[in-house]
Amino acid sequence: MNRRDWLIASAATAGSALTTGRLRRPKYARDLRPKRSRIAVLHSDEYSGKLDELVYQGLQLFGLDVRGKSVLLKPNIVEYIPGRPINTDTQLIGAAAEAFLRLDAASVIVAEGPGHHRDTDLLLHETGLGDQLKQRKVRFVDLNRDELIKTKLQANYSGLEHLWLPRSVTASDFIVSMPKVKTHHWACVTLSMKNMFGIVPGNRYGWPKNVLHWAGIHESILDICATVRPDFVIADAIVAMGGDGPLNGAPKILRTLLIADDPVAADGYLAGLLNIHPSDINHIREGAKFIGNHRYVTL
């Protein structure tokens, strides 16, 4: 080997090592997985006033300490089509707000940025969420029109690098993802991680939030959850949606209310309820590397 060959070989080796290093480098900034993850599977035949007590008892199983904390409940409110179980049930959202107040949270807000509908007031009226929150004196924040904070993403699956996120979200101490359990054409499922799409503001990214679709739905879900990881999950699978979701599917009666302290564990369990293996869903499979755990303890 002469000097020239040696230089070429060295450069090739260095380049290859650099490329391999880049490929091997994790796409996330922090490992957010807790030491253990817990879920509680509760049962309810219907949406009624009994949910207040059921949710409160469910939260007590976790020994949560939210005293003095600002709690943000993020339900899944997308579109109103009579008879279709598209949205998180309003009675359940009210019950969750009540339960966190009973646990001495300093404040509880319900916040959502509907993805298709620009008229959030109309959607709140049609779904009944407006009345539900008014009765319980709980404030609603339209995340599509909140003040925005430029936020560096804590993972780099989508290539977006940063997102403008609502101040109500970034300033909250405790975020609860409250998905309606559904199948979804493009994301496969709408569960607690996909539900976090709704924190991305329409007034910056449009209706729908098409920037995220082009950046990759699973990739965007991972980047969003790495940056704003839900602290807790209360999932509505009392009447879920199967088939042609997220809007045109059929009711799937599961009579299940899932509570969890880990979004990956929650979504893994819930995917099973929809007869989908969690490892078949990209964002759950990849999320188990740094957002949460596949394994969980059932309380």
Next chain:
Amino acid sequence: MGLLQDIQAEIEKRSLSGGGWTASNGGRAGVETTCYGLMALDADQETARKKAIDLLLRLQNPDGSWPAFEGDDSQGCWTTALAAIALRFVSSPLEPPARAARWLLTHKGREGHWLWKWKFRTLDRAVQFNPDKYGWSWFPGTVSWVIPTAFSLIAIKQSLSYSENNRATDRIRIGTEMLRDRACPQGGWNAGNAVVFGSALGPHIDTTAIALLALTEPGDGTAAHALKSIRDAVTDCSSAYSLAWSAVAFCLHRDPVVHRCMDHLRRVIAGADGVSNMESLSLAAIAIKTAEGMGNPFEV
């Protein structure tokens, strides 16, 4: 004071110290919210108006576009069309809206590119639409949607006398066809997904009304179908936001339902819950002014 004056006084009161308005509790003005606030005020509300105009002129990017809000990244977006419409309505200098129109003519929904056209025609048929008929996106690099397309069509039509005519005429034709193509089978529009995986999705009142502002040619069957769909929908509508947009569209189409719609809007505003959000208040004022013949910002 009358209802219009009450609303205008409230809007004036909410003007930010640096000019413009915000839809949130924060201190940074939003371009969309500022445009509605500006259109809602009268000339004698000089201070708030002037500050809003100055803000919009200050926020315009060097390439002629506008960002979404004060402090946003400098990439332009759909608010460009709305800012051009608002500035033209308040008779500010013509150059900024003309630059905005030129920016709009250089941008199109991603499906307007041959590669994505091919993808949507062959591989990705989940959402049923014709990719030859494209308009404008919310943000560059994404596909066309109904509201940005409607506002862009209006802004370009309003600036036709000082923009590149041939190119503008072409884009107006294709954009108009795009709106017709994306109409829901039952009439009207939603965000732009009329049929997804073979299932028809329903229209939204506000989006339908905004699209109707851009489709004003007499005898347009799609517009007639859409008008019919919101005539029924506004009867039970509880939202000042949707009612106000509908009233402006009915006025532009000289539809007599406007009187019923305005009565309903006034009742909602005066109702027990009232209306507090800035955009709905501004749009209500715009609707009242339009219905009373004080000018329609969206008229071409």
